[in-house]
Amino acid sequence: MTAPAAERPDLSHQGHPQRWLILGVICLAQLVVLLDNTVLNVAIPSLTSELHASTADVQWMINAYSLVQAGLLLTAGSSADRYGRKKMLMVGLALFGVGSLVAGLAESSGQLIAARAGMGVGGALLLTTTLAVVVQIFDETERVKAIGIWSTVASLGFAAGPLFGGFVLDHFWWGAIFLINIPVALIGLVAVARLVPESKVAQGDRPDLLGALLSTIGMTAAVFAIISGPEHGWGSGRVLLTAFLGIAVLAGFVLWELHIPNPMLDMHFFRNQKFVGAVAGAILVAFGMTGSLFLLTQHLQFVLGYGPLEAGLRTAPMALTVVALNLTGVGARMVRTFGTPAVIAAGMSCLAAGLVAIAVLGGRDGGYGGMLFGLIVMGGGVALAMPAMANAIMSAIPPEKAGVGAGVNGTLAEFGNGL
Template identity: 35%
Template sequence: MPVHTPGPCDTGQVRSAAAPDLSLSAARKRWILAAAVLGSSLTFIDGSALGVALPAIQNDLAAGPAAVQWVSNAYLLTLGALVLIGGAAGDRFGRRRVFLIGVVLFALASIACGLAPTVELLIVGRGAQGIGAALLTPGALAVIGATFPPDERGKAFGTWAGAGALFGMIGPLVGGWLSDHADWRFIFWINVPLAVLTVVVTLRAVPESRDEDARGLDWPGALLAMTGLGALTWSLTAAPDLGWSHPAILGGLIVGVVGLAAFLWAEARERHPMMPLGLFRSRVFSGVNLLTLLLYFALGGAMFFLPFQLIRVNGWSATAAGAAMLPFAVVMGMFSGFAGRLADRFGARLSLSLGPVLAGVGLAMLGLMPDRAGYVDGPLAGMTVMAIGMTLAVGPLTAAVMGAVAPGHTGVASGVNNAVARVAGLLAIAVLGVVLSHLFANWIGGDRDPREALGAFMSGEETGGGYRNAFHRGYIGVMFVCALAALAAGIIGGLTAPKRGAQSPA
């Protein structure tokens, strides 16, 4: 087959998602994969850079612990609630079209975040970023799924994960440097030129594809999901400040549980549900999504609280804290494609059992890090082991989810799996924030309100030894909860992940 270079005439073709387009050349596939990687890099860089900048944001905008949690949670909430709609919209209206809309919206929301004068407006901007990400993230994965046949998807998704890690590698370094030497707001401006490049490559290289049988969008389901998740997350985040017996907390918990129950009830009766419950009849699909929930709960919680430990307890600069993430990005970037090829050859079960277990070991090692450790005796070993585990798991995990459904439902499947991953991060920050607050309160001395003391320490207003010790003890507890979640994910992977030679649904 001759090498085909993408041109403007290719952009209007509409492909059914019933099967990958086998007429695409290897060169064309590489351009399509590049477009998906570039779009996804918006979220990779933004998220990784923001993590190490949160202490500076908290100090600059005079935000309390709950508010700074919502800088992350607002994004995760809208992304988690709407990514299902994003996947279904791509299946119905065209994956390339929805992907492009998401890229443009993410860029505009990034500009708003960069201009935000208060933490409240920053939270609003982050929520808008989540809406854009809810369209572009499943779109990127669905474009890959519609392009590559099943025997090439493990390598393709591994390459996507590895390239994303390489993009994400610069995030913590840039975010840390900007926080130390310039302005954290520039983190959001980085997204604008990347978005422009993504749009150009996508328009020239990516053919349109959709599920010709897709009908309708489930807006009531999206509203119920957002209501339930929002109420539950707010309650868990605010409970340490207001107390578990506060009427608003009790009411929020009730609304959250009822809202999520109503979401499941509505999905069972909706003609075109955003989360078709029938997909969960597949043992592989259900098991891998449960694995995703636990693994990304562990990863999301660890990556949120680790920078506070390094900066506030270990006394590192934000730049140094960003450099601590390098082993994760280097290992993911260099070996994700190799891990995907291993899964293609030997099946996903080994990768999805061993990978999370190794990630859990790495998280436990990070929890045992001394409170005055340097780089080598601190995060290096734990971060490297965790990175190896995540590298083994990420590409095969995505391929297993896509392979567990009929080809026409790849957009919905990627949306469900992305929703699970984002909700996991959302719950991790809220739940582990409760764990940290409880342990901090048990260890802190003096007459000061522990909630005020925790906020003062995390913002850098207080640096006393008693505060350091109490936060470090809380951090250890948080990391061991993360490690246990990752180990449980490995057990589930060993029980439910597809074996070698398993066939995709017709």
Template identity: 40%
Template structure:
């Protein structure tokens, strides 16, 4: 009994709020690193000569590694010490940020983003799993809410902060900004966090982790390279076949495992499967739009980096508005009606955006972006919470891990697939008569047009890019409508007694406790 009292006293240590503040700084970094690079991509395309495919890899390298390593990273913390592995993750993220700031070519930037993905995969689950050692049960919900809010706040901060840095400093500053905040997190972890571990934690399944990473990596590489090599190129076909074989091997291994890394049997639950599908589609759309929009706003409409970041905010504002209004609407209409209607709204926004012309101007873009943000949040927020509510308590941890992994995979595939579609259509529309360098990206085309004094080339590139963006939005709209129909037909419709979880993080933290 004395031990319990002493533990409660430790948890009531006033330093716990300082420790939480440091964790919040770390989560902010992870949040805006998901979006900060998107604003920098046009600058990187101009300064480093990055093609569309290389820009896709800059964005996707972080997300692919993040998705592949998140589950084993949590097990490493359980087994070897959460504080130790959290510090290690922050250290790896810090090293990746420094490498990115000092990079001199595209390949080093991609390598740095990969390293940052490794660090982020350690930090995200472990930042939540250390909270029980800091806070008693009556304070833990508040602490988890603060952490979740910090992670969500980082998303809209990324474009604004990235734009401001690019307007005042060189592109490496979008990496260097991480250094002081991560250093603060490491210092706080060293002095303020107690060490905790779970002696009964299973061993990390290296084979399953390798199959996940290589299978997903092969798929993403094939999708990104296909527009340049051709979809029937032997290498591309071989990579698709290899990815299918690796994923099949992963599924077979996980089904035989007594303690699987990915509990795929959860997908047999209709509510979990369809809500996960809706949440994953939302991340597919959001990541694809965040890749496509900055180049349109900067190259076609002519805004600077800071202006681009600010002009993405209507989508974020729509998301925040919808997130606030979700609980009462969910209580009144139920999840099936709300999620289905939200996906229809998202489809409407995409189809509206697909009517964009070179002369449309920003006002039209702001309109459909706001509608898209509302549709996204009304679909994804309840879908993520309801996916976890379908799970029994003893499988909340594995279920939240599977949901986050699939959701991150949707982000990576969104950037790869929609970016590949854009690159292929842009190159075809621009035509073979244009200089080779102009086919790399619309930013490169503007640079070539300026060197040659050829405004017609810049105008042709703008028209080709807008045409490609419109086709991407049509695909997004169709995918949203199909998912809406599936949700309306098959989604279970329990009326919740209380408001659902508005962020997956609390449930994920519960699963780690």
């Protein structure tokens, strides 16, 4: 199935003439979304004291965003394919901006949790449409490099969140970490309206409403079970019931998608070994990167006594390594030379080695040298693996399903974050 020419932007063989400027715009929008995945990590002490937030409140402030985002990513991607990627990108920016305003002015834990959930809706639309637009405006010769830059921003957003949050908290009150998103959202809206071409598929197929509902419920329940396990115990009734619900509903989603003529997610994609390998790798990279950053920022503040900005600065080398390697195109050149599987394997090996270095060397007498070495090695692994995996996932999916492909990529990342 291919999208009619009238429904896709008229691109030359070399891609859209303003493709690099468009990439900069959508990367800026993506950055603020991903910063909000980790920016609250360093704000926990401030939220606890100023909003009188309990441990459960803080968990929900963090989890409301990721739960809603994870649950809606596939549906958001499918909506972007059907109703227009540019249109959904603008809707996502608007929702994210409004949610940030409410969060920044929140006067209670409940208000902040609700605002974070609203931001998650906008974030789901933004994460799927940005990658889908990249696939649409770049041809195959430049796509790996463009996805590498996109992945750099994704890594930078996760890794720079603690640094950004620490800087803001050292100079302003905690609400500023949300209010600063508003001008970025406004700039993004204007730039997207002027620069990004519209692209969507034909409206002939009926929307897969039941598939959207099942994927949303299933993913939300599965991620909730994962993030609730450490607090309530993996054997508790709440966790087991939610996990069973998530698995059962996702199984129903798979069966439904296999038996309808126009599925939201074609399960036959999983017959592609490159696609399956990239899927598994995306979960593991998100698990290693996000989990280590969450623990390290808490360790640096609560155990070693650093302030928010100092903690953020000490986790920044990983982000800087990712940026340096991807902006120089190292990952893209290695994919062309050695192939996608070899580059993914090398990146995953570096990520594992970095985690081992932090665990073995980072805690020795509270020294920072071992931690620094591990963060740099992890950054190298992420820089190699993430662009290669994203490109493998998107290459296995037809261009008219680019939004769904981006939804798969984002869903796996959120699943790994939850782990």
